[in-house]
Amino acid sequence: MVSPSRSFTSGNDESQVGFSHTRSTREQDVLLISLLGTVAMVIFVNFETCPTTDSFFKYAPIPGCSRPVRPREVGSFYNGDSYLVLENRGEQGADIYMWIGEKSSRDEQVVCAMLATQLDNFLGGDPVQHREVQGYESPDFMVLFPRGVSYKDGGVESGFRRSQGSGTVHRLYQIKGKRNIRAKEVEMSWNSFNKGDCFILDLGQTIVSWIGSQANIFEKQKVREIASLIRDTDRHGKAKIVDANEGEEPEEMLKVLGQMPALAESTSEEDSKADASNSASLYKVSDATGSMAITKVSGKSPFSRELLVHDDCFILDNGANGKIFVWKGNRANPEERREALQMADNFIEQMKYPRMKTQVEILPQGRETIIFKQFFGNWN
Known part of the structure; x- marks a missing residue:
């Protein structure tokens, strides 16, 4: 693991930001990210005073401070702020998300990126880093907030969040295209399905390969390749693949998604658009x-x-x-x-x-x- 003692200076000698295992006597040399919880959130804003908390690492932006987010605030993002979210899954690794509000200043975004780099170094360079932008968030980010995400105008003084949770992350992939066929992670819901594509429901030990009734032959071939890739690389060959055609959904699939509603049709124009974007x-x-x-x-x-x-x-x-x-x-x-x-x-x-x-x-x-x-x- 890389030494966590590195720090950067904002250009203002009064304000240094760094990671440290020990509490600093200086109020502005603190880090407020818990590496023990599964998810931590920080908002980068100005501050005057910063409370100290024994159980957390601490930080101060330029200058800045964080405070615990109230339960009613979890999942609420101010479009004038930038956020840093740490998802720590223990042996499964960690992910660092930088969320950028559409009205956040470039200075805030720079600070967010710098602290993400420091946190990455602190964790030995192992986390996957993601930059999410308001309105274009990935499914991986959205699933961190079971109650959903909402946007508010302006900004707040500061914020922090911890939540508990572990286990295999369930994912749904859509397989689409003709020449450039790709898998894309989508919302885990029947609303993401249609008759013309193939889908993979990754449940950890079970991987469901689902083929729509109007899917083309290339998508059918690709869905098998991607399902095998997940099994062989992510599950080290220990997961089972369940093949399913539309109308023959296995129990594992229905348990997670519920009963299948009527699905949308597909068109060849959609495959052509997918080829271009893929x-x-x-x-x-x-x-x-x-x-x-x-x-x-x-x-x-x-x-x-x-x-x-x-x-x-x-x-x-x-x-x-x-x-x-x-x-x-x-x-x-x-x-x-x-x-x-x-x-x-x-x-x-x-x-x-x-x-x-x-x-x-x-x-x-x-x-x-x-x-x-x-x-x-x-x-x-």
């Missing part, structure tokens, strides 16, 4: 010359896994679908790994993608998600 390119990022350089290594997926060199970082561009991935090789130099989010931001600007509509996912080697793996033809 396109992807792969770029290598290196500072071997002394400055960050981005080089395209492949403009067409599926990519070969051997392209991911352990000594460098890579950007997988699925910007047409509103998604950018940064893969960090385990032997990439510290500067490259530390600047992963900045790499993504620079790339989004260079490609002229809408920053506030583009999700970013930062993946350390060994923590790749199924959505990332599917772009490679030989991951197994």
Whole structure:
């Protein structure tokens, strides 16, 4: 694990932010993120005084403070703030989410990114990092808030949240397309289904591969590939795959989703749109010359896994679908790994993608998600 004692300075000598195992006597040198709970939330705002709490690490933004979020506030996000959310699943790993309100200042967003990097270092560089933007949140983020998410105008003084929960995370993937067929995580509900696509319901020890009555032959082939990939890589070959056609839903599926309602039809135009949004390119990022350089290594997926060199970082561009991935090789130099989010931001600007509509996912080697793996033809 990387030493947690690193800190950064905001440019104001009066305000330093850093991670520490011990409580500081200085009120402005504190960290208020619990690494013991399953989810922690922090809002970055101005403050005058900051309470101390023995059971938590603490931090102060520039300047800033956090306080416990009241139960009625859980899931309420102010569009003028930025949030940092830590989901700690113990042996299953941790995820760091940066949530950006549509009216949050760029300074707040920078602070949020810097603290996310420090928290990532504190946890040994192992967490997967996500940048979520208001109105375009991923299903992984939304599932953290069982009561749903609501937006409020303005900002608040500060906030913090802890919640308990563990176990396997259930996921639903939609398989769609003809030439560029991809899996996309969607809301776990019958409302996400239609007759023309295939779906995978990942329940941990059971993986349901569901085929719609109007799905094309390419989607049927892909759903089997993705189900096997989940079993072999995420479950280490220990999960069972249950194949199901529309109208023959297994008990495991009905127990989670309930009885199936009437499903929507599908059209060929939808598959054509999916093909366009599923396109992807792969770029290598290196500072071997002394400055960050981005080089395209492949403009067409599926990519070969051997392209991911352990000594460098890579950007997988699925910007047409509103998604950018940064893969960090385990032997990439510290500067490259530390600047992963900045790499993504620079790339989004260079490609002229809408920053506030583009999700970013930062993946350390060994923590790749199924959505990332599917772009490679030989991951197994």
